[in-house]
Ligand SMILES: Nc1ncnc2c1ncn2[C@@H]1O[C@H](COP(=O)(O)OP(=O)(O)OP(=O)(O)O)[C@@H](O)[C@H]1O
């Protein structure tokens with residue numbers, strides 16, 4: 001009825017809605033990591049896309065050479081890539097904290113290019129397939145559409161990781177340190193908290209979250225060196241719309257914009273690639289700090 | 297819960313302390329001593345270097361030289377998080393209440409660094425308003441309540457030396473009186489307090505001794521009982 005009114009077959013609508021949710025799941029996880037890092041460090045982590053790609057590659061390489069399965073990769077890739085992030089923070093990023101955050105942005109942007117270049121050099125730019133784990137093969141017949149199990153997992157899993165992160169930051173003692181250090185790191189340190197170590201671990205965590213998203217993306221996309229930079233263009237728009245630094249803001253905005261993008265594909269496909277940037281332009285005009293952002 | 301204060305033993309000895317913000321040289325050899333259980337104030341005009349002295353003791357000024365000994369240990373080169381764990385706590389001039397934390401989260405934020413601190417219940421008995429508002433956002437409190445929160449939260453940690461930076465600034469007379477009561481109560485509990493004040497009349501009601509600072513130096517030291525005889529000098533230094 002309503003579908004006939006809109007002139008859209010329900011399969012197409014739900015199909016695109018699901019696709020939108022899946023994209024939204026990745027937008028949410030990636031912009032969440034960026035928000036956590038930015039909140040504490042004032043660094044816009046342009047290496048985020050490369051670290052997402054590294055997560056997918058760790059999964060792919062692990063499976064190929066070491067027989068590491070998907071589930072193990074889900075744990076190992078964030079640890080490995082997160083640790084590489086910590087090294088990066090200790091060796092390079094740390095030296096830039098006293099400067100304008102433009103420097104951090106330039107450094108991480110340059111690093112992203114280098115990392116992607118190295119992976120391209122090593123693995124070429126054609127994608128490598130990564131099989132869906134056995135437990136998540138198949139799909140559910142929902143009556144109005146088929147829901148592939150793996151895609152359902154991506155949406156649910158990402159929600160769990162995002163809300164888990166939100167819970168830790170907003171509802172626990174550790175999160176209270178983080179929130180306080182975001183406001184006034186010098187005072188939190190004077191209370192006896194090792195803030196530099198907290199910054200290091202937070203960067204590692206944000207990077208780990210990107211890697212986790214990368215592993216989850218591996219069976220959906222091809223694993224290829226540019227998978228991150230393609231996605232990050234949209235993710236940065238999501239971050240601008242949501243407001244840099246807001247935790248719940250980046251989760252909600254991530255999912256919502258995925259869905260908006262999906263719906264645009266149904267109703268006005270020509271605009272589906274630009275709709276997010278149009279929204280970004282409008283938000284910037286009306287509320288420059290972003291929908292959930294506080295001016296700082 | 298504490299030993300009765302043994303006045304006399306120096307808990308804090310600051311010797312020839314210099315501090316810099318970037319290129320600007322702000323402290324020019326500050327020397328002060330605070331005995332265990334004592335309440336001592338730093339008096340001085342705006343910009344005299346009182347806040348900078350407290351921050352330098354706490355390790356919050358990046359460039360500092362000279363000597364700061366706490367409980368016999370040299371701490372001039374230590375990071376502020378390490379200094380805090382030795383038992384020094386600061387209540388900053390701007391109060392530093394966190395907007396993204398509730399009153400209770402603010403209260404529980406500073407970690408307990410050593411045993412012997414006050415319990416949360418004792419602190420709420422001292423500041424009943426805070427108990428009522430423990431779920432509110434920290435910065436939704438009135439100025440006086442925020443000041444009490446800023447003091448209250450460092451009492452739990454087991455720190456024995458409290459650095460209080462102008463806790464009465466901008467507050468109504470009844471609140472100032474309340475804060476005076478609190479400081480006397482803290483002294484009775486055995487805390488050692490280094491207090492920054494602009495108002496020597498208030499300082500005289502809570503402290504044992506007073507250092508007078510001018511242009512990044514200590515220019516005089518007075519005992520509270522000597523204040524009446526030195527009113528003219530104080531007026532000159534403090535311009536009140
Ligand atoms: N972050 C800073 N950067 C540069 N200069 C500073 C900084 N903080 C303070 N100063 C300068 O250092 C000097 C001492 O300042 P300080 O805040 O220690 O004074 P104060 O005695 O606490 O004054 P007030 O009574 O106004 O609080 C002043 O000249 C001030 O302008």
Ligand SMILES: [Mg+2]
Nearest residue numbers: 346347348389
């Ligand atoms: Mg001051």
